[in-house]
Amino acid sequence: MNPSQSVRRTERSRPRPLQIAAWLAFAAAAQSAFAQSATTGTAAASSSASGTEQSLPAVKVSATSSDDTPLHLTTPVSSGALGTRSQLETPFSTTVVTGEDLANRQANKLGDVFAGDASVTDNSNAYSAWATYITIRGLPIDWQNGFKIDGNPFISYGITMPYENLERVELLKGAGGFMYGFAQPGGVVNYVTKKPGKDPVTSFDIGYRMDGVLSQHADLSRRFGPDGMFGARINYSHEAGKTYNAGDINRNSVALALDGQLTRDLDVYFNAIYQTSRSSGQTPAIYVSPTYVGTSLPATISGGSNLLNSAGQHLNTNLQLYTAGVKYQIAPDWTFNTSASYSKSARDRNESTLTLANQAGDYTDSRWNGDEGHQDIYWQGTFEGKVKTGPFTHQLVFGASVQHQTNDYSTAAGTAGGTLGAGNLYVQNPYFFYSGSGLDKYRASEINQKALFLSDTMQITSRWSLLAGLRYTNYDQESFAESGATTAAYGKNGVVTPTFALMYKLDPLTTVYASYVESLEAGQVVSDIYANGGSVLNPLRSRQYEVGIKSEHERWSANAALFRIERGASYANSQNVLLQDGDSIYEGVEAGGSVRLGRSWQVGGDIMLLDTWYAKGQTYNGKRVAGAPQFTAAARVSYDVPFVPGLQLGADAKYTGNTAVRPAGDLEAGGYMLVNLGANYMTRIGGHDVTLRAAIDNLTNRRYWMFQYDSYIAPGDPRTVSLNAKIDF
Structure with missing residues (x-):
């Protein structure tokens, strides 16, 4: 960035009207394009076009219906x-x-x-402690508070969920302070596990992933008792073998729902949920220091x-x-x-x-070794219902929650492997450092939220509705030394979001x-x-403004949003001191949609334009915010082959600026673009439904650097072939 650019950006601290107008026009055009590219044939659409206030008819849409579109807006x-x-x-x-x-x-x-x-931007490799690192609208997701399982908090760091055991994954983009309490404003990921349904389930599948990882998964669900009053579902998954970077993985996971x-x-x-995972051959973290x-x-x-792998590196995790x-x-009601x-989690x-x-x-290799553990105890109670006051109907939700989180880390004597020596990215790393587990741990921090x-x-x-919500939080955070002495503390009652x-x-x-x-x-x-x-550091407050549209119809769906997020900025200065200084501003527009063309084609796309800068600070005023690409786009197409019933071919691509x-x-x-191919074939063999799947990720074997987090990068995953066969009994 040249100096004149920096001066220009420093002078602006609010959205530019012309830019916002252009973004809104783009979002409206995207919405209109999808509306015009498919025929809905619904009376509701006609009445909407008249521009008059009318009573809306009741509409019942099943999220699992065969015509559910890829955006799943009614889910x-x-x-x-x-x-x-x-x-x-x-x-x-x-x-x-x-x-x-x-x-x-x-998904891996x-x-x-x-x-x-x-x-959403991918920020790391599979089979590593960073496999859940993503940025949303250029913002990192909070590994301590940004992940839920069925709405319940857990510490996600180092934990890759068994995706085979999930019903779906939900992402709330942006600030979630009112909905979930303290969390970074990138977003909240909620993993929804499979539950017993009305119909019995018995399925088994096996898979293969390059370079030699074999997996097995079983799903069993039943209802029993008078009128099926009790339900049980169990999912078990296992994978083991040689990963694409010559490492090893051995993971076992079981999920039970009653x-x-x-x-x-x-x-x-x-x-x-209980999961254990043991892996070796970790890709090291790559740090771009201020002295680079x-x-x-x-x-x-x-x-x-x-080439970067060196003997002794491993990641062993446990989740309960x-x-x-x-x-x-x-x-x-x-x-x-x-x-x-x-x-x-450990x-x-x-x-x-x-x-x-x-x-x-050229680099210096420093080895870190340690054991870490986290616990989260959570309770929530809510009342939800409807009341009427005069002509207005109110949908009310009110309740309370209590959360107690602890973090345990290894003692200093057990954490440092020290500096191993110098090396180069293009030459085999010769160093090794072996370590055992079971190091002594101490209580490093405690966090309480009520x-x-x-x-x-x-x-x-x-047609019109108004939402207002308020969360009132008492918050306490303490950090401790190995001796047990309190090294830092922050507490505040009556935090309102x-x-x-x-x-x-x-x-x-x-x-x-x-x-x-x-x-x-x-x-x-x-x-x-x-x-x-x-x-x-002190807690940071964020503010988010958003205008959007969502529409789902039988043959097409679309959404678009214009947003501005203001977040307190923290970064390392030239003296390598991590400090809070000013704000980081994120302005952008995102738009996407999917349309079914004829009987066989489904076409979709998604785009984000993002402008970011540091403001009101002393050091990096006007600079782009680290980790925020200015432009990303994704496209996908699928084709149901008419002369081979049950066969669907697909391709998708994503460009990250x-x-x-x-x-x-x-x-x-x-910037880089990744292209992926896939095929699914559903048939019947011996009276049972069988589904065969194949996928090729990074078809062109593109090499690229990913931003991992502030001042860290990671090499992109290579071309990978995955196969899977599932049978339903």
């Missing part, structure tokens, strides 16, 4: 303090990826799950290379989650839900950090909305790689 999603509502009724940008989508995509990390969403419909109004449930010499990054390498709850129908969960990690010195790829929340969605007319939204129904399946939400994120514990390592690696804006990870 129910969990929205925390907003209760459960469909994407169409949620005044924020959301994405849902179903279990069938996951199976067809043969979180970036794969959201490969079709232009707002429910009981004890009376017409009273349901109880219990869910459990050069104006560009070194030449790219393949994520499939084992237990949830119990009660649902009671108090009255026809009122329900009470309460649940409690306990999650425990990591035994031996990992190198390669500190890059220059463009030639919250009350209330939301009211008021139906003003048949509000949300407001205005929604308008163009027709029964089209919602236009404008929303505002605030969020507060926990103070960051500074890593030891910084000069002020061990200190705790160049991304600033450091807040200084002096280094960029270049």
